[in-house]
Amino acid sequence: MExxxxxxxxxKSFILHNxxxxxxxxxxxxxxLKEGDFIGITGKSGSGKSTILKCIYGTYMLGQGSIWYxxxxxxxxxxxxxxxxxxxxxxxxxxxxxSQFLNVMPRTTARQLVKQAILEMGRDQEQAExxxxxxxxxxxxxxxxWDSYPATFSxxxxxxxxxxxxxxxxxxxxLLDEPTASLDYESKIKVKILIEQLIHEGxxxxxxxxxxxxxxxxxxxxxxxQNGVFTLAH
Amino acid sequence: xxxxxxxVLSIKNLNKQFGPGCDHCRNPEPMALIKNYCSVCGTVYAxxxxxxxxxxxxxLGIVGESGSGKSTLMQCLYFDQETTSGEGYISSYQxxxxxxxxxxxxxxxxxxxxxxxxxxxxxxxxxxxxxxxIGNIAEKLIAAGSRNVGMMEARGSELLSKVNIxxxxxxxxxxxxxGGMQQRVQIAKALSNQPPILLLDEVxxxxxxxxxxxxxxxxxxLQREMNISIxxxxxxxxxIRMLADRTLVMxxxxxxxxxxxxxxLEDPQAPFTQSxxxxxx
Numbered sequence: 001m002e003x004x005x006x007x008x009x010x011x012k013s014f015i016l017h018n019x020x021x022x023x024x025x026x027x028x029x030x031x032x033l034k035e036g037d038f039i040g041i042t043g044k045s046g047s048g049k050s051t052i053l054k055c056i057y058g059t060y061m062l063g064q065g066s067i068w069y070x071x072x073x074x075x076x077x078x079x080x081x082x083x084x085x086x087x088x089x090x091x092x093x094x095x096x097x098x099s100q101f102l103n104v105m106p107r108t109t110a111r112q113l114v115k116q117a118i119l120e121m122g123r124d125q126e127q128a129e130x131x132x133x134x135x136x137x138x139x140x141x142x143x144x145x146w147d148s149y150p151a152t153f154s155x156x157x158x159x160x161x162x163x164x165x166x167x168x169x170x171x172x173x174x175l176l177d178e179p180t181a182s183l184d185y186e187s188k189i190k191v192k193i194l195i196e197q198l199i200h201e202g203x204x205x206x207x208x209x210x211x212x213x214x215x216x217x218x219x220x221x222x223x224x225x226q227n228g229v230f231t232l233a234h
Numbered sequence: 235x236x237x238x239x240x241x242v243l244s245i246k247n248l249n250k251q252f253g254p255g256c257d258h259c260r261n262p263e264p265m266a267l268i269k270n271y272c273s274v275c276g277t278v279y280a281x282x283x284x285x286x287x288x289x290x291x292x293x294l295g296i297v298g299e300s301g302s303g304k305s306t307l308m309q310c311l312y313f314d315q316e317t318t319s320g321e322g323y324i325s326s327y328q329x330x331x332x333x334x335x336x337x338x339x340x341x342x343x344x345x346x347x348x349x350x351x352x353x354x355x356x357x358x359x360x361x362x363x364x365x366x367x368i369g370n371i372a373e374k375l376i377a378a379g380s381r382n383v384g385m386m387e388a389r390g391s392e393l394l395s396k397v398n399i400x401x402x403x404x405x406x407x408x409x410x411x412x413g414g415m416q417q418r419v420q421i422a423k424a425l426s427n428q429p430p431i432l433l434l435d436e437v438x439x440x441x442x443x444x445x446x447x448x449x450x451x452x453x454x455x456l457q458r459e460m461n462i463s464i465x466x467x468x469x470x471x472x473x474i475r476m477l478a479d480r481t482l483v484m485x486x487x488x489x490x491x492x493x494x495x496x497x498x499l500e501d502p503q504a505p506f507t508q509s510x511x512x513x514x515x
Contacts, residue, residue: 017505018512058494060501074238084480084494085239085289105476107451116458 001068001076004173004204005033005056010065012051025051026228029065031206033173038195038205040215042233043225049208053175055079056206057097058087069095072172092120096171100181102150102158110136110153110161111146117165131168139164140190156187163194174198176207180214188214240325241287242463243311243431248284248320248335250303250310253277270303270486280306282487284320288431291461295478295495297469297510303487304467305355308435310335311465312352313342324349326430347377351424355436357416360423361408367394367419368404371426378427393422397452414445421452425460432456432464438473450476471514475499483507 010029013022026048033039043049054060056067058079067079071094074086082090091097104113111132118128136146139160145153150161159179166174176195180188195218198205209215222233259272259279266272270279280303288294298304309315311322322334327349334345351374354360361370368390375386394404397418399411408416417437424432434453438446454477457464468474474481474495481498483491483506491504502508 014501015503017508054500059496061493061497061503084492085292087494088292088479089238105454107447 001070002034003032003068004035004037004070005031005206006066006068007031007052007056008066008068010052010055010062010067012048012055012060012063024228026225026230027064029230031223031230033204033206035172035204036199036202037220038199038207038218040219040222041206041208041225042210042222047225048228049225050177053097053177053206053208056173057091057095057175058082058084069173093169094172096166096169096174097177098163098166098174098179099177100155100159100179100183102153102162104150106151107149109147110141110150113150113161114165114168117168121169135164135168136161139194156183156190159183159187160190160194163191167194167198170201170203172204174203174205176205176209178208178210181210192218239289240330242290242325243288243465244323244325244330245287245311246285246321246323248281248307248310248322249279249318250281250306250315251277251279251318279487281310281317284484284487284489286482286489286492288463288465290430290463291457292480293457293464293466293478295474295481296465296467296484297471297474297481297498298484299469299510302484304469304484305435306487307484308352308433308465308467312350312433313346324431343377347374347379348427349429350431350433351427351429352433353417353420353424353435353437355439357408357413357420360420361416363409364407366405367399367408367411367422370408370419371423374423374426389426390422393426394419396425397422398448412445414441414449417441417445417449418452421449421456425456425462428460430463432462434464434466436468437466438468438470446473453477471499471511483510 007029011027013024015022029052041049051060055062056079062080068076069079071077071090073089114135115128115132118131141157141160145157150158153161163179180191199218224231224233253276255277256272256275258274259266259277267279284307296304306315310317317335320335323330324334327345371390371393372386375389380386391401391404395401399415399418408419438449441449450473456462466477478495481495482489483498485506491498491507498507499511502511
């Protein structure tokens with residue numbers, strides 16, 4: 001398999017039993033990502049952008065079509081056929097997901113959160129401790145925040161913590177689900193710098209951005225999503 | 235795709251019925267039963283053809299409404315109930331080749347005492363409520379073959395402090411303790427023989443929020459530090475979301491859906507699971 005990710009003719013709809021309805025989200029999506037690509041997706045709210053990312057991450061069950069991912073561990077694998085345990089492995093080691101919402105265990109400090117992610121990569125306690133402090137400072141989360149609960153953080157701080165946590169794992173494929181939504185200009189710039197750095201490090205990324213002009217000269221390709229249909233913008 | 239890891243516990247086609255069954259309800263037609271109850275002979279089919287695997291270090295969540303068979307399933311796994319039919323294998327027992335449910339009662343006791351720990355929703359079922367707390371732990375250690383009193387004291391005290399029971403209260407009976415403390419004594423007891431598998435049946439139900447939080451934090455840290463595999467039954471989706479990697483949904487004795495926990499919560503497929511998720515506050 002030449003590409004890192006190949007989505008072919010992806011469709012997804014949701015059956016809502018209580019309404020007796022079938023909600024159609026996306027159809028006929030084709031995207032390929034080579035290693036190191038940074039692809040941007042724009043589109044109105046509700047156009048189905050996040051659906052694509054959630055299908056790749058396994059949060060949504062696939063409808064039609066296939067999502068092939070070239071895994072280091074398993075070789076080319078169709079996400080549809082991956083077992084739950086394989087998905088858990090991929091999430092731990094290969095595929096990261098960042099959204100604007102920080103979804104973490106309550107009563108876990110920022111330090112524990114990042115450290116846990118590093119430990120999962122097989123580092124020992126001491127190394128993990130050092131790396132945790134390094135990465136938190138790098139994301140401009142000061143020592144006064146390290147031992148507090150992320151629930152008390154501002155939106156920008158939460159997001160930076162979120163990205164920090166995803167980044168320490170050095171995923172091969174990083175899915176960005178509107179990471180800059182609801183951030184002020186300053187914070188957006190910080191996120192942009194981080195993304196530039198990830199591009200530099202060769203991370204493959206598929207990102208949704210409400211304001212793609214902001215990412216403009218960074219993306220290799222841009223797609224626009226309208227009513228569940230995909231078009232190449234640039 | 236070949237298997238890349240071996241399950242710790244593997245359950246295949248487990249069935250448990252209460253009652254003899256009759257020609258009417260043995261009929262494979264789905265209309266023969268009202269939910270999981272036979273109106274002709276009164277048999278309740280508590281677990282029907284339940285199969286799942288539990289992998290090393292993972293938390294497997296089981297959700298479902300009251301009466302869906304969750305606790306019966308847990309009782310079968312811990313041999314509190316005889317299973318009607320089905321197979322179960324533990325990788326560290328006879329190389330995972332012997333069906334647990336067909337073993338002698340002596341072997342079942344061995345498995346229970348050495349390879350499993352269980353925490354019941356009702357502390358009265360899991361503890362001798364009049365014995366000292368440390369005595370309760372010693373009971374499990376003795377069952378697992380310990381005879382050295384000094385070692386058992388030390389281990390008991392270590393476990394009680396791990397679950398935040400003050401060491402100076404170790405000789406008190408659980409009946410003097412609050413519900414949350416009793417639950418934590420049960421967890422200490424269940425962990426005492428360092429089992430690879432821990433069965434938790436509604437451990438936080440009925441506890442107030444802050445106590446619930448401390449019990450959940452405890453479970454999470456135990457799982458992280460000791461890499462225990464946990465089967466966690468709860469009807470609280472918040473608890474499941476927080477702890478479980480994968481989740482089974484049970485309805486009327488059957489597993490109707492299983493998947494990654496975030497998939498079950500965000501893209502539930504079965505009508506029952508959808509209505510369950512929509513009921514989440």
